[in-house]
Amino acid sequence: MTQEKTKWDAGRFIKTLAYFGVIPFIGSLSGLQQLFKGKAQKEKTPKPQRTGIILVAGATGGVGKRVVKKLLEKNYQVRALVRDSQRAKEILGNKVEIIEGDITISETLNENVMKDISAVICCTGTRVQPVEGDTPNREKYYQGIKFYLPEVVDIPEIVEYKGIQNLVQATRKILKRGTDESLIFDFTQPTQDLKETWGALDDIVMGGASESSIRLVENTGLFSGYVSVANSGGFASVRTRNFDPPIDLTGYTGIDLRIKGDGKRYKFIIRNDPQWDSLSYCYSFDTVYDIWITVRIPFKDLIPVFRAKTVPEAKSFDPSHITSFQLMLSKFEYDGALNPKFEAGIFQMQLEYIKAYGGKILPQFVQISSAGVTRPGRPGINLEEEPPAVRLNDQLGGILTWKLRGEDAIRSSGLTYTIIRPCALTEEPGGKALKFEQGDNIRGKVSREDIAELCLQVLEEPKLSNVTFEVKESYDLGDKEDLEKSISGLKADR
Template sequence: MVEYIGMKNLINAVKGSVGLRKGKILFGFEGNNSTELTWGALDDVVMGGVSESSFQIDRRGSEIGGPTGVFKGVVSTANNGGFTSIRTKNFSVPEDLSAYDGLELRLKGDGRRYKLIIRTSLNWDTVGYTASFDTVASQWQSIRLPFSSLRPIFRARTVSDAPPFDPTNVLMFSKFEYDGKLNPTFVEGAFELPLSSIRTYIKDPICPRFVHVGSAGVTRPDRPGLDLSKQPPAVRLNKELGFILTFKLKGEDLVRESGIPYAIIRPCALTEEPAGADLIFEQGDNITGKISREEIALICVAALDSPYACDKTFEVKSVIPFSEPFTVDPENPPPEKDYNIYFKTLKDGITGKELLEQSPVPV
């Protein structure tokens, strides 16, 4: 049970800080779920202009006929104006987006250039971290804005000594760029920008953010047709051991379902032998054997930097049989392994549960 409850608690504890493969949605609509923010207009009327804008929810305006936000209005250069914008209220709790690489906007363009401004201070008139983006008229598109591309701006001027970045969101449409430059796509008149979502993203290639060491054999206690007498003790005695492998498998399922980029390593019997033996990587939960704890630690570290290990579940063992001890000559140690050679052989979606889910064949 601890393998399941403990994993559930651990995932809940780290989920917000290690990042999700699909990103964290900050605003938008997904199926029956929505993440809405309170938006308000901040237009050039604050400096005597006559432009005006609003942010509304169109319940059938998205690309699939569902709800979407719409930033719309009329922009005018009268009275030395020329911009419209909307902004959210300050978040009551600052968002920690450090696990991600940027923001992705899903929107329907109109051929104009817009700016996204992200603020890190609760103060009203302060530095905003800003990126411009161009849109394609009449097309739904995903705009990715890397955090590394954001420029610290204060009153349309770059700030070279700006403080660190911890965002809230502002979406602004303006004829002005930065440092006196003009927006090359600025046109007076009505505009409309449907915006269905703002979410974070992890840039490709995605590597595991969570590496879980499980156990070979987790799918075998309930596997139909398996000769348990030929299986390791933990498989044969799963019930007597408090269904330890059953709960290990449930813990694995929590990892796979969490949305966190992961790797699940299932070692065979662990030994205190040194690392360095040749290895066998398999999938489907069928192999038995032994492997060094030191080797598993090295595999875990390597998996964190390998996109080939991402979202894979696999078993691993040494080629050395149980009956033969493995030792290393300090004067002639084995070469360091490139674990990517093994990771590249792995396939998506293979866990060994496939055999548990097969329907019985009628006779």
């Protein structure tokens, strides 16, 4: 039988290499650059990080401004909700999205404030100031901490309870409930970054004549083209450029594809290695003609493959370091076997999204409350041993009582949450070891800097979903423990 021949398109071959930054016989430019950097610079795998915008309410306060700064340093998208945008710009700078709003006025928590958020960190609180006439000459001390006789500026019921209710209700409209999914590519809402990520990779690189593309059509990604067996070819595909940094899907079970196909069998391919011609992990799936289906791809079912040959001795797929995705229509399955549903000619498949599934549910609402909220009126409490906020609760408009009511509004909301109850907040430098407890009995102090850092850790810690806890600076001289070890004894709220 005579093998079909056709003229090879050298121009398209060069365009393909240029798009993916590949040098023939050497590999990818990223690999070459890594070689010149030297072996000493070992690449760090990033921690999992949620997508979407983090809304920080009370962003110009003592904790809030530190939270914003730390989020920006970790490359989160941040939106600051503030009462005074001009003052916020002076405090927060120009790198953060600033929107004026007030949690005590529900109408201000509109679509512009809540759009595309993935979590809320609430650092709001009733403004407290020294009683008029209370000057530095009348300083008072408690546990070595200087303070003045305080008075409230706001109404605690409005700020600590009704304001939190408003923010929770606005958040629920957007986030609904905790989810175990993470959206990776959303073709229904294309961005410029998405458009520049995917490119065609056909058998032209091996002398073939197949040709494909991926285009944004009718709020979907349309993978289509013509697959040919001429010149010993037989595959068409689209592949992402290498992710920088690599995608970390630690804790997830697999990938979901939402697709509408043409009845043919395709492959989904993932790589852990940034090199151009490297080991890949494959999964074959069938489509149904002109019907939308969800293809579930468990990581455990991925097959290690190199150049269409299985590699049984290869190490297992590593979800923590994903460098690229690829979709392919190929004449071959694996190890020389033919694709039973392959036909040369025109093909097409539409995609709505690619997402990870089976992950652990992360907190959606992080609240900075206060230690002592359950102590006013608690039987057996010796007020002389309690911090000023507890002893002066009634004089301060029941501030702790209303904070507790605000906590209850969060706990009953249906959102996944973490409620942090810090002891007395200080301006001292951070970096201290922290002690976590439950039951609202501890006293002490803790740096605002450390609470801000804790907020970032909480965002990505599923073990703290639906947990309320108190925290203070530890006086133990031992080494600072990592968060997972420190919180090991905490239990979820009932």
